[in-house]
Amino acid sequence: MTSYLKERWLAILETTGDAAMMVGDLFRSILKYRVDGELFFAQAGRIGVDSLAVVGITSIFVGMVLALQTGYSFMNVFGEPLYVGTVVGFSIFKELGPVLTAIVVAGRIGASIAAELGTMKVTEQIDALYTLGTSPTRYLGVPRFLATALMLPVLTIYADFVGILGGYIVAVGKLGIPAVVYWNDVLINIDIETVAHGLLKAVAFAAIVAVTACYVGFTTSGGAEGVGRSTTKSVVVSMVSILISDYFLSAFLVAVGIG
Amino acid sequence: MIQIRNLWKKFGSRRVLCGVDLDIEEGETITIIGGSGTGKSVTLKHMVGLMAPDQGTILVDGVDIAAVHHEEELFKIQNKFGFLFQGAALFDSLTVGENVAFGLKNLRPGVSERAAMNVAKEKLALVGLHEVEHMKPSELSGGMRKRVGLARAIAHDPKYIVYDEPTTGLDPITSDVINELIVELRRKLGVTSVAVTHDMVSAYKISTRIAMLYEGKIIALGTPAEIQNTSNPYVKQFVTGSSHGPIKIKLRESD
Ligand SMILES: Nc1ncnc2c1ncn2[C@@H]1O[C@H](COP(=O)(O)OP(=O)(O)OP(=O)(O)O)[C@@H](O)[C@H]1O
Ligand SMILES: [Mg+2]
Numbered sequence: 001m002t003s004y005l006k007e008r009w010l011a012i013l014e015t016t017g018d019a020a021m022m023v024g025d026l027f028r029s030i031l032k033y034r035v036d037g038e039l040f041f042a043q044a045g046r047i048g049v050d051s052l053a054v055v056g057i058t059s060i061f062v063g064m065v066l067a068l069q070t071g072y073s074f075m076n077v078f079g080e081p082l083y084v085g086t087v088v089g090f091s092i093f094k095e096l097g098p099v100l101t102a103i104v105v106a107g108r109i110g111a112s113i114a115a116e117l118g119t120m121k122v123t124e125q126i127d128a129l130y131t132l133g134t135s136p137t138r139y140l141g142v143p144r145f146l147a148t149a150l151m152l153p154v155l156t157i158y159a160d161f162v163g164i165l166g167g168y169i170v171a172v173g174k175l176g177i178p179a180v181v182y183w184n185d186v187l188i189n190i191d192i193e194t195v196a197h198g199l200l201k202a203v204a205f206a207a208i209v210a211v212t213a214c215y216v217g218f219t220t221s222g223g224a225e226g227v228g229r230s231t232t233k234s235v236v237v238s239m240v241s242i243l244i245s246d247y248f249l250s251a252f253l254v255a256v257g258i259g
Numbered sequence: 260m261i262q263i264r265n266l267w268k269k270f271g272s273r274r275v276l277c278g279v280d281l282d283i284e285e286g287e288t289i290t291i292i293g294g295s296g297t298g299k300s301v302t303l304k305h306m307v308g309l310m311a312p313d314q315g316t317i318l319v320d321g322v323d324i325a326a327v328h329h330e331e332e333l334f335k336i337q338n339k340f341g342f343l344f345q346g347a348a349l350f351d352s353l354t355v356g357e358n359v360a361f362g363l364k365n366l367r368p369g370v371s372e373r374a375a376m377n378v379a380k381e382k383l384a385l386v387g388l389h390e391v392e393h394m395k396p397s398e399l400s401g402g403m404r405k406r407v408g409l410a411r412a413i414a415h416d417p418k419y420i421v422y423d424e425p426t427t428g429l430d431p432i433t434s435d436v437i438n439e440l441i442v443e444l445r446r447k448l449g450v451t452s453v454a455v456t457h458d459m460v461s462a463y464k465i466s467t468r469i470a471m472l473y474e475g476k477i478i479a480l481g482t483p484a485e486i487q488n489t490s491n492p493y494v495k496q497f498v499t500g501s502s503h504g505p506i507k508i509k510l511r512e513s514d
Pocket of ligand 1: 270275293294295296297298299300301302345
C-alpha cells in the first residue's frame with residue numbers, strides 16, 4: 001500500500017516536472033520566434049466563438065440565482081432584500097465570473113485541444129512537425145497558450161457583465177428592488193482592484209487550462225481509446241486545479257492588496 | 260553519412276532493438292527488410308531523433324543525435340531529413356497543397372507563398388497526383404495519402420530521405436512510378452536514403468544495399484544480388500516469402 005502510494009506520488013511529481021518543462025519551452029519559444037499571427041487569431045477566434053453562448057447562459061443564470069438567494073435570505077434576516085447588488089457584484093467579479101468561465105472553457109476548449117493534439121500525436125502528425133522545420137510547442141502549443149491567455153480574461157469580462165445583468169433582472173423584476181438601488185449597490189463597492197483580482201485569476205486559469213490540455217494532448221498514447229482518455233483527463237485535471245489554485249490565488253492577491 | 264552503432268531499445272519489458280549496427284554511406288539507398296513488428300519503424304525514428312535509444316549512438320554527419328540536448332542543434336539535424344511516415348501523418352487541418360509546402364515554408368523563410376505552392380504542385384506531379392492541392396487529406400484514398408506524404412518528404416530537397424514503406428497500398432504500376440522516383444532522386448540529386456519495405460520487387464529495384472533486421476539485430480547486409488542469392492536460411496525464407504523455415508511466426512500465445 002505505501003509502496004503504491006509512493007509510486008503514485010513519484011508519478012505525479014514526474015508529470016508536474018514534465019509539464020513545468022513544457023511551460024519553460026513555451027516561454028522560450030514565445031521569446032525566441034515570431035509568433036504566427038494567423039495561427040494565433042485562428043485559435044483566439046475559435047475560443048471566443050465556441051465559448052460565447054455557453055459562457056453567456058451560465059453567467060446569466062448564475063447572476064439570477066445569486067440575486068434570488070441573496071434576496072430571500074436577507075429578507076428573512078432583515079425583513080427586506082438589502083445589499084443584493086453588492087453581493088451579486090462582489091461574488092461575480094471576484095469569484096464566479098473567472099472561476100465559472102474557466103471551468104466552461106476547460107470543458108469546451110481544453111477538451112477539444114486535448115482531443116485534437118492527442119489525435120495528432122497518435123497519428124504521428126506531431127512527429128512529422130520535427131522534420132518539417134518546426135516543433136509542436138512552436139506550431140501548436142504557443143498559439144493555443146497565448147490565445148487562451150487572451151480570451152479567458154475577455155470572456156470573463158463578458159461573463160461579469162452578463163452575470164450582473166442576470167442579477168438585475170431578478171432583483172428588479174422579481175424582488176422589486178429599484179433599479180438605481182441595485183446599480184448603486186453594484187457600483188459603489190466595485191473598484192479597480194476587485195476587477196483586477198478577477199482578471200488576474202482568469203489569466204492564471206487560462207495558463208492552467210492551456211498547459212494541461214497541451215501537455216495531456218502531446219503525451220497521448222494508445223490510439224483512439226487513448227485520445228478519449230486524454231480528453232477526459234484534461235478536463236478533470238484542469239477543473240480540480242482551477243478550484244484548488246483559486247483558493248491560494250485569492251488568498252495571495254488579497255494579501256498583496258489586490259481585491 | 261549516418262552511422263548507427265550498437266543501438267538498443269526496449270518498450271517496457273519488451274526488447275525491440277538489441278544492438279543494431281548499420282552504416283549508411285553518402286549517396287546510397289539502403290533498404291531495411293524484416294518481419295512485421297521487428298522494429299524497422301523504430302530504427303528509422305531513432306535516426307531522426309524522434310525516439311531516444313536506451314543505449315548506443317546514431318551519428319548523423321558525425322554528430323551523435325542521441326546526445327544532442329540543445330533544441331536548436333537537434334532541429335538543425337532533423338531538418339536534413341525528409342521523412343515519409345508509415346501512416347503518411349498528413350496534417351488533417353491543412354489542404355494537400357499546404358501539407359506539401361509546409362516544410363518548405365518553415366525551412367526556407369524567404370520563399371513566397373506562391374513559389375511554395377508551385378513547388379508543392381510540382382512534387383505532387385512527381386508522385387503522379389494532379390489537381391489535388393485543394394483537397395483535404397481526409398478526402399484521399401490510402402494510396403493517395405501515402406504519395407502526398409512522399410511529396411511532402413521530398414519537397415524541401417532534404418539531404419537524407421527516410422521512407423517507411425513507400426509503396427505499401429499502391430497498385431503495381433504506381434509502385435513502379437514511386438520506385439523510379441526514388442532511384443532518380445539518388446541518381447540525379449545524389450540523395451541518401453533509407454527505406455523500409457515488405458515489397459521485395461521494390462527493394463531490389465531501389466536499393467544499393469539491403470539489410471535484414473531480425474530479433475533486434477542486423478543479420479544480413481548486402482547488395483540486392485547478394486541478398487537474392489543468399490545462403491542464409493533466415494534471409495532466404497524472408498525474401499522468398501515462405502512460411503516454412505527457421506523464422507516461426509507465433510500464432511498462439513502458447514507457441
Ligand atoms: N511508441 C511505442 N511504445 C511502445 N511500443 C512500441 C512503440 N513503438 C513501437 N513499439 C513496439 O516496438 C515493436 C516494433 O515496432 P515497429 O513499429 O518498429 O515495427 P515494424 O518493424 O515497423 O513493423 P511493421 O512492418 O508492421 O511496420 C513492436 O512490437 C511495437 O509494439
Ligand atoms: Mg513499421
